[in-house]
Amino acid sequence: FLDGETDWKLKVAVSCTQRLPALGDLFSISAYVYAQKPQLDIHSFEGTFTREDSDPTVHESLSIENTLWASTVVASGTVIGVVIYTGKETRSVMNTSNPKNKVGLLDLELNQLTKALFLALVALSIVMVTLQGFVGPWYRNLFRFLLLFSYIIPISLRVNLDMGKAAYGWMIMKDDNIPGTVVRTSTIPEELGRLVYLLTDKTGTLTQNEMIFKRLHLGTVSYGTDTMDEIQNHIISSYSQMYSQSSGNSTSSTPSRKVQSSAPKVRKTVSSRIHEAVKAIALCHNVTPVYESHAGVNGETEYAEVDQNFSDENRTYQASSPDEVALVQWTESVGLTLVNRDLTSMQLKSPGGQILTYYILQVFPFTSESKRMGIIVRDESTGEITFYMKGADVAMSTIVQYNDWLEEECGNMAREGLRTLVVAKKSLTEEQHQDFENRYNQAKLSIHDRALKVAAVVESLEREMELLCLTGVEDQLQADVRPTLEMLRNAGIKIWMLTGDKLETATCIAKSSHLVSRTQDIHIFRPVISRGEAHLELNAFRRKHDCALVISGDSLEVCLKYYEHEFVELACQCPAVVCCRCSPTQKAHIVKLLQHHTGKRTCAIGDGGNDVSMIQAADCGIGIEGKEGKQASLAADFSITQFKHIGRLLMVHGRNSYKRSAALGQFVMHRGLIISTMQAVFSSVFYFASIPLYQGFLMVGYATIYTMFPVFSLVLDQDVKPEMALLYPELYKDLTKGRSLSFKTFLIWVLISIYQGGILMYGALLLFESEFVHVVAISFTALILTELLMVALTIRTWHWLMVVAEFFSLGCYVASLAFLNEYFGIGRVSFGAFLDVAFITTVTFLWKVSAITVVSCLPLYILKYLKRKFSPPSYSKLTS
Numbered sequence: 064f065l066d067g068e069t070d071w072k073l074k075v076a077v078s079c080t081q082r083l084p085a086l087g088d089l090f091s092i093s094a095y096v097y098a099q100k101p102q103l104d105i106h107s108f109e110g111t112f113t114r115e116d117s118d119p120t121v122h123e124s125l126s127i128e129n130t131l132w133a134s135t136v137v138a139s140g141t142v143i144g145v146v147i148y149t150g151k152e153t154r155s156v157m158n159t160s161n162p163k164n165k166v167g168l169l170d171l172e173l174n175q176l177t178k179a180l181f182l183a184l185v186a187l188s189i190v191m192v193t194l195q196g197f198v199g200p201w202y203r204n205l206f207r208f209l210l211l212f213s214y215i216i217p218i219s220l221r222v223n224l225d226m227g228k229a230a231y232g233w234m235i236m237k238d239d240n241i242p243g244t245v246v247r248t249s250t251i252p253e254e255l256g257r258l259v260y261l262l263t264d265k266t267g268t269l270t271q272n273e274m275i276f277k278r279l280h281l282g283t284v285s286y287g288t289d290t291m292d293e294i295q296n297h298i299i300s301s302y303s304q305m306y307s308q309s310s311g312n313s314t315s316s317t318p319s320r321k322v323q324s325s326a327p328k329v330r331k332t333v334s335s336r337i338h339e340a341v342k343a344i345a346l347c348h349n350v351t352p353v354y355e356s357h358a359g360v361n362g363e364t365e366y367a368e369v370d371q372n373f374s375d376e377n378r379t380y381q382a383s384s385p386d387e388v389a390l391v392q393w394t395e396s397v398g399l400t401l402v403n404r405d406l407t408s409m410q411l412k413s414p415g416g417q418i419l420t421y422y423i424l425q426v427f428p429f430t431s432e433s434k435r436m437g438i439i440v441r442d443e444s445t446g447e448i449t450f451y452m453k454g455a456d457v458a459m460s461t462i463v464q465y466n467d468w469l470e471e472e473c474g475n476m477a478r479e480g481l482r483t484l485v486v487a488k489k490s491l492t493e494e495q496h497q498d499f500e501n502r503y504n505q506a507k508l509s510i511h512d513r514a515l516k517v518a519a520v521v522e523s524l525e526r527e528m529e530l531l532c533l534t535g536v537e538d539q540l541q542a543d544v545r546p547t548l549e550m551l552r553n554a555g556i557k558i559w560m561l562t563g564d565k566l567e568t569a570t571c572i573a574k575s576s577h578l579v580s581r582t583q584d585i586h587i588f589r590p591v592i593s594r595g596e597a598h599l600e601l602n603a604f605r606r607k608h609d610c611a612l613v614i615s616g617d618s619l620e621v622c623l624k625y626y627e628h629e630f631v632e633l634a635c636q637c638p639a640v641v642c643c644r645c646s647p648t649q650k651a652h653i654v655k656l657l658q659h660h661t662g663k664r665t666c667a668i669g670d671g672g673n674d675v676s677m678i679q680a681a682d683c684g685i686g687i688e689g690k691e692g693k694q695a696s697l698a699a700d701f702s703i704t705q706f707k708h709i710g711r712l713l714m715v716h717g718r719n720s721y722k723r724s725a726a727l728g729q730f731v732m733h734r735g736l737i738i739s740t741m742q743a744v745f746s747s748v749f750y751f752a753s754i755p756l757y758q759g760f761l762m763v764g765y766a767t768i769y770t771m772f773p774v775f776s777l778v779l780d781q782d783v784k785p786e787m788a789l790l791y792p793e794l795y796k797d798l799t800k801g802r803s804l805s806f807k808t809f810l811i812w813v814l815i816s817i818y819q820g821g822i823l824m825y826g827a828l829l830l831f832e833s834e835f836v837h838v839v840a841i842s843f844t845a846l847i848l849t850e851l852l853m854v855a856l857t858i859r860t861w862h863w864l865m866v867v868a869e870f871f872s873l874g875c876y877v878a879s880l881a882f883l884n885e886y887f888g889i890g891r892v893s894f895g896a897f898l899d900v901a902f903i904t905t906v907t908f909l910w911k912v913s914a915i916t917v918v919s920c921l922p923l924y925i926l927k928y929l930k931r932k933f934s935p936p937s938y939s940k941l942t943s
Contacts, residue, residue: 169728195750298398464523491778613640
């Protein structure tokens with residue numbers, strides 16, 4: 064039966080009359096189960112299996128174990144199933160937020176400038192019609208002027224910028240210093256040069272997500288990496304004693320063990336405690352050993368599996384968590400090896416080579432709510448039933464028997480940066496286990512509140528458990544994390560670490576990675592649950608200056624609920640912020656808060672599926688290909704292989720992309736403004752007539768073949784060498800101020816365009832009064848030369864392709880003077896005003912064109928020299 068809440072019900076009855084010999088007497092019903100709505104939990108199923116013979120009806124519950132996932136192939140038998148909630152209503156789709164279209168800050172700024180240019184176009188056209196005196200059909204003249212001056216609006220700007228961004232992406236991917244980097248977007252490479260906040264995950268991003276077992280604490284004695292050989296000796300001796308006892312008198316060994324287990328008051332030796340702890344760690348997990356023959360021949364692999372050829376070189380461990388793999392690898396190193404596991408049993412190999420078999424009776428998997436996992440096993444040799452459990456200290460402290468060391472030692476390990484797990488056990492009699500099984504199965508068959516009833520039954524076992532040990536696993540930092548974080552901090556980027564780990568571990572990693580300097584004060588936000596507590600804690604935090612903030616996700620939620628603005632304002636003043644116990648949605652919420660309250664550009668970096676929402680919410684998302692798959696990498700705008708690559712990505716490529724795009728955008732605007740100024744001067748001289756100065760072909764050629772290559776070559780320009788940008792990350796601070804492209808720089812370029820356009824046109828009219836019929840050729844030649852010289856003036860570091868582009872464009876123009884002479888006359892070709900080739904080869908033509916060009920460019924060169932002399936930019940001080 065399937066049963067939901069009271070407002071809707073869905074019941075499916077399945078009956079089958081024919082016998083399924085392939086599956087035996089017991090029918091198997093499996094279902095596609097996609098339970099997505101809050102009303103229907105994935106466990107809300109009851110399956111009834113009926114035998115054909117006179118045996119009693121067998122009731123079993125259907126759970127996720129009975130699910131046939133997509134693309135499953137049924138090898139034998141028949142499947143009867145039901146599909147519930149597919150498509151848009153599946154949990155994965157409902158939890159997925161639609162990624163936003165990211166627009167760079169530079170694009171938004173250029174859009175503002177383009178709007179200003181459009182207003183200038185309309186204003187200039189109205190002024191020309193006004194000066195004309197509104198004679199005749201003035202509205203027609205207004206539209207003619209709008210068309211004549213339309214080059215003010217830089218139509219080619221978008222094309223040039225997009226081509227430039229594609230070039231930046233190609234350069235990033237071809238950089239040998241950051242191998243494996245992938246640019247997954249072609250719209251925001253210049254955002255890398257404008258970042259103020261970097262929000263980073265911890266596990267797998269700052270750390271390697273490769274766990275190494277470091278510490279075993281038994282309460283009275285602690286073992287570290289240098290004393291693991293002692294544990295190994297204890298394990299070898301204890302198993303050799305057990306083996307000798309069992310071989311000497313196999314019948315008497317079982318009762319003696321039972322007596323020992325039923326008399327907990329007897330103080331155990333260190334050796335027996337170590338043996339119990341290691342055995343518990345070796346049994347309580349969800350790890351599966353996998354054997355892969357290096358020979359690569361299928362027959363050999365199958366042979367090894369069938370004959371249980373447990374050779375160490377062929378064995379690898381597979382598990383959902385690297386913590387569990389680290390624990391099992393450690394037990395192998397001290398002598399107790401997991402060699403085989405299936406659904407019903409697992410086999411361990413003792414130091415002496417004996418195979419110990421344990422039957423798996425129940426497994427309680429780890430969940431984020433319970434923060435613990437458990438397993439009930441039966442020892443094949445003794446028949447003992449034991450319930451093992453391991454989990455976080457928060458969850459286990461109330462389950463284990465009273466002790467005076469657990470909390471203190473957990474804190475000590477966390478301060479060393481270790482991830483802690485508490486391991487406990489409970490021996491069960493056959494009657495206790497049978498009673499539990501009955502209650503557990505009954506709870507699983509309940510239709511209403513199944514999860515609660517099952518949890519209640521399991522909790523009845525989780526009482527007064529014997530505390531065995533505390534384990535500490537280290538997640539090592541990635542290579543060069545410390546210098547990279549220091550570089551980012553020196554660059555003026557504020558770093559926030561958002562992690563799901565506990566507070567002490569997060570604080571320790573923040574210190575060891577130098578996210579928080581050793582000398583810096585740290586304000587640890589006390590857990591708050593009410594508005595009053597949040598207010599008091601915020602006041603205490605406000606009194607501190609220049610200290611890092613460490614806060615848990617629960618406290619953060621309360622502060623944002625009541626004092627959002629005040630909290631964000633205080634947090635933004637901190638040099639570093641660490642948020643621990645953060646959920647994926649909280650991470651994305653923090654990103655949006657920073658964007659909303661500060662208006663600054665944010666970058667999020669992570670390596671797992673839980674970081675995807677944060678990466679998509681940020682202005683610039685960076686994914687790391689790590690142990691947790693490629694989900695974050697594929698959802699991000701930029702994908703890197705190691706955290707240290709982010710330094711070069713921002714300092715070098717971010718800087719270059721922003722500077723180049725700013726220069727390119729302003730130069731394209733200048734190119735349109737200068738020719739529109741010449742048109743305005745030309746129309747003004749000839750009584751405000753709406754006559755075009757240049758024919759259509761020349762106008763098209765001007766924006767493409769004559770100036771396109773030199774202008775686009777600005778994407779190769781760089782103001783600072785990569786080594787210098789990495790050596791002095793402080794240079795990055797200037798970029799975040801946005802001074803390379805602003806209304807101030809835009810107005811400077813407008814003034815330059817008006818000055819040059821006026822000089823070129825008036826110069827041509829004054830110097831060539833007698834040869835007025837050639838005014839088009841004269842002014843256009845000076846215009847092309849001016850543009851080529853202006854590109855040379857703008858370039859800061861020359862590249863050989865820039866020189867090629869300059870001479871290629873000049874060559875194209877000279878060739879067109881010779882072959883397209885009919886386009887260089889005034890007005891239409893039918894007027895007979897062709898270009899005289901003999902005229903352009905005279906010395907007079909050459910010196911007069913040169914004079915106009917020099918007057919239009921030389922003052923700008925002088926001004927640029929004086930500015931660099933008396934007010935040099937910060938980067939020029941370094942390059943000199």
